[in-house]
Amino acid sequence: MxxxxxxxxxxxxxxxxxxxxxxxxxxxxxxxxxxxxxxxxxxxxxxxxxxxxxxxxxxxxxxxxxxxxxxxxxxxxxxxxxxxxxxxxxxxxxxxxxxxxxxxxxxxxxxxxxxxxxxMIQLGLTEPRGGSDAANLALRATPRGDCFVLNGEKTSITYGAQAEMMLLFARTDADTPGARGVTAFLVPLDLPGVTCTRFEDVGSRPVGRGSVFFDDVELPGTAMVGNLGEGFTKVMQGFDLSRFLIALQCVSAAQASVDETWQYVQQREAFGRPLAKFQGTTFPLAEHDSRLAAVRALCYQGLAARDRGLPHTKEAAMVKWMGPKWGTDIIQSCLVLHGHYGWGMELPHLQRMIDVMGLQIGDGTAHIMKTIIARETIGPIGVAYK
Ligand SMILES: Cc1cc2nc3c(=O)[nH]c(=O)nc-3n(C[C@H](O)[C@H](O)[C@H](O)COP(=O)(O)OP(=O)(O)OC[C@H]3O[C@@H](n4cnc5c(N)ncnc54)[C@H](O)[C@@H]3O)c2cc1C
Missing domain, CATH: 1.10.540.10 (Acyl-CoA dehydrogenase/oxidase, N-terminal domain)
Structure with missing residues (x-):
């Protein structure tokens, strides 16, 4: 469209x-x-x-x-x-x-x-203790002279073991919990003391995820991005953009499956007529097209708002849960509409479905997106009711 x-x-x-x-x-x-x-x-x-x-x-x-x-x-x-x-x-x-x-x-x-x-520059936020509570970081960057010394682990990081650098978020102030003690650094991944591993994922294998371990890694002060203790809010602003982009990735992959399935139901016959003669096959496709068009329109509305400096955090959270969730469900439906052919790896639906599904988790789950939508609507929970 x-x-x-x-x-x-x-x-x-x-x-x-x-x-x-x-x-x-x-x-x-x-x-x-x-x-x-x-x-x-x-x-x-x-x-x-x-x-x-x-x-x-x-x-x-x-x-x-x-x-x-x-x-x-x-x-x-x-x-x-x-x-x-x-x-x-x-x-x-x-x-x-x-x-x-x-x-x-x-x-x-x-x-x-x-x-x-x-x-490739990867984004290092998630740690083994959890990703949803993203500000609760434990990886330490300890000041030493003009340098910082990194110790800790980042995990589940996209581009596992293939990136040259990481935009890393580390706690520089052990006494300040939450977002305020966090600083951003740009870290070359060939420094002594850095080890990268790669996970065995079901989907998006070429993209990959992995852990990166920092063992007494000495980093010059010039690697700092922005000011001390102000790293977290910076990446959060960036996430609004990537949430729209992720939703569009998912919507588009699902649209490819829907377009191919519209073709298929016109060619394949059952009970002496094309599958498309049965509303049981065309109504789901009509619904899929409608949902994808709606999410896509909201993505571009939100991106245009961002370009004009208007609020868009709520829209970003909305599309970030709908795009990956509905994208996965829609591709699954297309797979089934291809009958036994859909279940094979000669057709792309199964691969697309698992690739899209990973993005239900990456960059924040639907639970967290809905929490953001609630917060943007009624303010911090508890305060709005007082
Ligand atoms: C494909 C993929 C790519 C990724 N890429 C990156 C990357 O490049 N960089 C990076 O830093 N991280 C990356 N991640 C990690 C990702 O951001 C985290 O997995 C995600 O934020 C969730 O964190 P968690 O896995 O620790 O789950 P947890 O935080 O342990 O949560 C577990 C479950 O509990 C739910 N939950 C948690 N808190 C609440 C709550 N308050 N209310 C309701 N439900 C809740 C969650 O939604 C989830 O379902 C990636 C993950 C995937 C799968």
Missing amino acids: SLPWLTEDERFIQETAQRFARERLAEGYLARSKEECIDRGLMRELGQLGLIAPTLDERYGGIGSSSVVAGLICEALAYADINVSYVPMIAPLVGGVIQQHGSEAMKDEVLPQLAGGEI
Whole structure:
């Protein structure tokens, strides 16, 4: 469905991303899903087209575009390969935090490499003790002279064992609990004392997750992103953007399955007529199309609000639970509408379903999203009732 209000520039980038998805990604999705890393050649091609971190300024390798454009790219790529679309989902998040709060030297060195597809930067927030209570971090960055010394573990981190750097959130003030004692750092992952592992996941294997261990890792003070003790609020602002992008990834992957299923029910026959003659097959597809269109519209409404500096946290939380949940359910329904063929790995539905399902957890679960929606609606629970 077209977005009639896009500018000419936005439409040009959307068409570029759609062409790349059609010509470079659509064929190989299932084969690439078995790999254990994202193809760096593909990343560089995306970088050359300006499709990795469009929201960054041109001087840092971006194209100075809107959040809407970041959404258009994620959506276009995820239609063909949701795993490759992680690249333009994560880069605007970590790149945005660095662009806004990093030093000039850091930005000049790192951001063009990120936007060009030369390096991967992972986001390190979750720790073994839990991810939902994200501010409750234990990993320590202890000041020592001009340096900080890192000790602890980050876990369940996207790009497990394949990233060059981590945007890491660590507790710099042991006496201040919660968000206020947390500082952000940009950490090269080849420093002495860093060990990366990779998990055996069911889905999104090329993206990967893993743990990163920090054992007396000495980090120069210049690695700090922003001010001491102010790291947490910075990433939270970025999450509003990535929540829209994740929802669009999921909606788009599900839309691919729905489009293919509309074709299938017209071709496949049962009881002497095409399946499409039975409303039992077409009504679910009509409902799927309706739900996906609604979430997609809310994504672009929220992204446009973000671009205009208007509130959008509630909308971001809404689409972040609906996109992955409904996306998973819709792909499952499409799989069943393909009968026994759907259950095989020759068709993409099962792979898409498990890839989308992981995003029900990554970046925060539906429980946490609904908590945010409640908070945005009635304020901190307990206070609004007084
Ligand atoms: C595919 C994937 C990618 C990820 N990528 C990253 C990454 O790049 N960087 C990173 O830092 N982390 C990443 N994560 C981790 C992710 O952010 C956490 O898994 C998530 O925030 C949940 O934390 P948890 O797994 O520790 O669950 P817990 O916090 O232990 O929660 C367990 C269950 O309890 C529920 N729950 C918790 N608190 C409440 C509450 N107050 N009310 C109701 N229910 C509640 C949760 O919703 C969940 O269902 C990723 C995870 C996945 C699966």
